[in-house]
Amino acid sequence: MTRHTRIQRHLYDDITGDLPSDLHAEIEEHLRTCSTCRTARASMLQTLSLIHPPEILPSEERSDEFWQTFASRVEQRLVAKPERATGAGMRVVGDFTSLLGMRWRSAAAIAAAFAVLAGVVLLVQNRAPETEPTRAAHATAPASTVTQVDQKAARYFRRSQAVLVGLTNKKPESGNRIDLEAEREASHALAFEARILKHQMPDVQSARLVGDLERIFIGVANSSPREGNREIELIRGGIRQENLLFKVRMAQARYEPDRYH
Amino acid sequence: MPDPALSGHSPAGTGRAADEQQLIVQAKVGDRSAFRCLVERYMKDAYNVAYSLLGDHHSAEDVAQEAFVRVHRSLNTFRGESGFGTWLYRIVTNLSLNRLKQAARRRTHEVLSLPEDGVAAHDASQLLQQAETTEHLERALHELPTLQRAVVILRHIDGLSTKQVSRILGCSEGTVKTHLYRGLGHLRKKLEHLHNNR
Numbered sequence: 001m002t003r004h005t006r007i008q009r010h011l012y013d014d015i016t017g018d019l020p021s022d023l024h025a026e027i028e029e030h031l032r033t034c035s036t037c038r039t040a041r042a043s044m045l046q047t048l049s050l051i052h053p054p055e056i057l058p059s060e061e062r063s064d065e066f067w068q069t070f071a072s073r074v075e076q077r078l079v080a081k082p083e084r085a086t087g088a089g090m091r092v093v094g095d096f097t098s099l100l101g102m103r104w105r106s107a108a109a110i111a112a113a114f115a116v117l118a119g120v121v122l123l124v125q126n127r128a129p130e131t132e133p134t135r136a137a138h139a140t141a142p143a144s145t146v147t148q149v150d151q152k153a154a155r156y157f158r159r160s161q162a163v164l165v166g167l168t169n170k171k172p173e174s175g176n177r178i179d180l181e182a183e184r185e186a187s188h189a190l191a192f193e194a195r196i197l198k199h200q201m202p203d204v205q206s207a208r209l210v211g212d213l214e215r216i217f218i219g220v221a222n223s224s225p226r227e228g229n230r231e232i233e234l235i236r237g238g239i240r241q242e243n244l245l246f247k248v249r250m251a252q253a254r255y256e257p258d259r260y261h
Numbered sequence: 262m263p264d265p266a267l268s269g270h271s272p273a274g275t276g277r278a279a280d281e282q283q284l285i286v287q288a289k290v291g292d293r294s295a296f297r298c299l300v301e302r303y304m305k306d307a308y309n310v311a312y313s314l315l316g317d318h319h320s321a322e323d324v325a326q327e328a329f330v331r332v333h334r335s336l337n338t339f340r341g342e343s344g345f346g347t348w349l350y351r352i353v354t355n356l357s358l359n360r361l362k363q364a365a366r367r368r369t370h371e372v373l374s375l376p377e378d379g380v381a382a383h384d385a386s387q388l389l390q391q392a393e394t395t396e397h398l399e400r401a402l403h404e405l406p407t408l409q410r411a412v413v414i415l416r417h418i419d420g421l422s423t424k425q426v427s428r429i430l431g432c433s434e435g436t437v438k439t440h441l442y443r444g445l446g447h448l449r450k451k452l453e454h455l456h457n458n459r
Contacts, residue, residue, distance in 0.1 A: 012441060048445070052417065058313070074326050
């Protein structure tokens with residue numbers, strides 16, 4: 001496996017923030033010098049940005065009455081289909097025996113054999129959907145899920161803070177122009193990440209903050225150097241108005257308490 | 262996905278889990294109101310998972326209801342080794358995938374929409390372009406091999422983690438990631454012309 005292939009295999013995890021920090025650093029380092037992998041990453045981000053949860057959940061498109069009667073309809077199904085295998089099997093066998101004019105004992109034997117066969121077929125058919133996932137797979141799930149999301153959020157807020165500080169404090173260089181090339185590139189990645197992360201946040205407040213950051217980063221990523229400093233001043237105004245740096249620091253304190261206590 | 266058994270993010274998670282265990286125990290011995298409580302607790306989530314995979318309300322309703330029927334019939338075999346939600350979503354997912362395999366049909370899939378890019382779509386041509394993009398996406402997504410599609414949808418439309426997806430599909434996280442990687446690769450190729458136009 002070439003280095004590019006190996007790096008590209010990890011790009012998804014890197015984008016979703018699931019990589020250990022040393023591997024993440026290695027990928028960042030590689031991306032700085034490799035345009036092929038940079039393009040692959042940008043392309044994956046673009047694809048991911050097109051797929052996201054619906055604004056309105058499908059369940060919300062159904063009426064209250066639909067949900068009020070849902071459980072009753074499940075109960076009706078249970079009553080309507082109390083037996084699946086034997087009932088149908090017996091009916092079919094009954095039809096055959098009447099057609100062939102068999103005696104009762106033969107019919108009973110065939111019916112029993114048929115019922116066993118039908119039972120086996122149904123058991124095989126239904127085994128996969130109704131198999132309970134194993135303990136090994138589930139044992140550490142809730143705790144690790146929380147940790148994974150928290151780590152992802154912590155990393156996102158940390159990187160966001162760095163970009164926001166850069167945006168807020170950068171001074172004009174020669175020609176009175178503020179060079180935001182690095183911030184623009186970082187904002188591009190952070191805006192795409194926000195689209196996934198905001199739907200994974202455990203509470204509304206954090207999700208809203210990620211949404212606010214997404215808007216700012218989209219603004220920065222789309223800003224044109226040709227527009228001069230006017231556009232960036234508007235974005236800076238937005239950051240100040242929304243008190244975003246303070247909110248991000250508060251979020252960091254929440255997701256990375258060890259760093260702040 | 263608001264399943265405390267999966268996410269552990271419910272403020273009253275522990276109390277709810279204990280309450281759920283009680284409901285399951287009661288439902289196992291034939292308490293209909295307990296089973297009804299379980300249905301009412303999970304019906305919307307089950308419906309949303311089915312809808313995201315099937316793409317139409319009628320099929321989603323049918324699969325969600327059938328899943329609860331199967332849960333009821335298999336309750337005695339449920340040992341609580343996984344969360345009730347995980348078990349239910351697994352049944353919903355498998356029923357949906359079986360249905361997709363049986364009827365490989367095209368349909369309107371409303372769950373995908375264009376990301377808001379900070380600029381409102383004011384003019385008609387922009388809206389038309391968005392509709393076309395959405396249509397391309399729906400088609401591309403539904404042309405993916407079944408497992409790749411399921412993994413991409415469960416992970417990115419239903420917002421489940423790879424660990425949750427692996428538990429629902431009964432495979433390792435590595436397998437989920439492989440399907441994700443390949444699925445996204447296929448999507449990228451199918452949507453290349455959209456990327457170039459953006």
